[in-house]
Amino acid sequence: MSTSAYKILITEPIPQKTISFLEDFGKVVVGEKGAYQSEDRLIEDISQYHALLCMLSTPVTEQVLKHGDNLEIVANFAVGYDNINVEAAHEMGIKVANTPDVLTEACGDYAMGLLLALSRKFKEAEQYLRDGKFKGWEPLGFLGMELRGRTLGIIGMGRIGQAFANRAKAFGMNIIYHNRTPVDRDIEQQLDATYISDHKELAKKCDVLSLNCPLTDETHHLVDQELLAIMKDHALLVNISRGAVIDEEALAEALHQKAIAGAALDVFEEEPKVHPELLSAPNTLLLPHIASATHKTREAIGQLAAEAIVAVLQGKPNHEIPNLISR
Structure with a gap:
């Protein structure tokens, strides 16, 4: 032909x-x-x-x-x-x-950007200014989490997970991760990353939980009510993998009840629809699937x-x- x-x-x-x-x-x-x-x-x-x-x-x-x-x-x-x-x-x-391969670095940058925006309350602070509420520097205004010394837990240490870990390491974060199998020892050493065989144990230990895994039968609703309940109450959740890795109803409830401190999501289970309770949840950064948008x-x-x-x-x-x- x-x-x-x-x-x-x-x-x-x-x-x-x-x-x-x-x-x-x-x-x-x-x-x-x-x-x-x-x-x-x-x-x-x-x-x-x-x-x-x-x-x-x-x-x-x-x-x-x-x-x-x-x-x-x-x-x-x-x-x-x-x-x-x-x-x-x-x-x-x-x-x-x-x-x-081709979107690894853009997604690594983006995940780091989400974490910075979420941990330092960029969205809320900008809206405060735009609403005309900013009257001068406030010693108690928009206090957030410093990343240095905090623990980042990554579920899915593929190329994008490693790219995010590399950036987080530069910010002084401690890296732990869960994967189907451990990555090569030289990669662990380069990232100062520690393998955790149980994803629930990882969720208990980390200050920031990042989802970088593919969507499979095993990862569908991996982050559910049970997992959210064992996370630290100051923990932040970042997801640039697939929306259905999270039970969105359970996450919305955890955010509204302040069981965790915040979430930054680039993907959603029923895109383009977003769970209505997420739209009103506190300290939640919701973006329209733009991790690779360069x-x-x-x-x-x-x-x-x-x-x-x-x-x-x-x-x-x-x-x-x-x-x-x-x-």
Whole structure:
């Protein structure tokens, strides 16, 4: 098949550099923002496309894949891929790709920024000023937590967890972590990080709990009422992984009852909806899934996904496409 015969669907607008790269290879259709957050819309359109470049909000279900008569690859514009039925795709001979590595540093910066903003009450202090309440320096105004000497507990010590740990270490924090298995000893030594085999024990020990793990059956609602109850009452929670790692109702209750001191969340279980009790919770920083939102990173994400699409449509073997998700 000539390259001009290939049709590629990008489910919503992304950096033009990626679109132009794919336009050199086939006919590209870009959906409007939010157009393909519906399974029904995808089922209706997918049969005409050879490749799908989709977002985390795109439900690439088994039914969608069954209607992909010409579909050869699904490339996610993200490092995660819990929106895709990978097992069903593989059974149908459809390849799946994600975008690891390229967003590590942006997410590490962002996690550190969330922690700084939360621990020093930036949001509340700015709103206080904007509301005209600032009448001069106040010795008891907006007192927060200093990070030096505090303990950061990380659940999920992958690339992003390590990037956050590296930044937190520079602020003088002590690093403990929980992972399915310990990281290499040289990484532990570089980060001065201590492995904790039980995530509940980690939650008891830390002043800041950061979630950097993928969403799996094991991590779904990992942070629940029980875990929140054993955390320190001055502890802060940071989540840039996936919303469903947290039981949002339990978290909202813990925040309202001041069982923990605050939470900074970039992701939510039913995006774009946010649990209404979180919206009114004290010392809560809620942001619209922007951890990777830099020009450089979003262009790199698009390029990596696009390169996987081109490689698959050109018939390159799997071992030459490093970001394919294996069985």
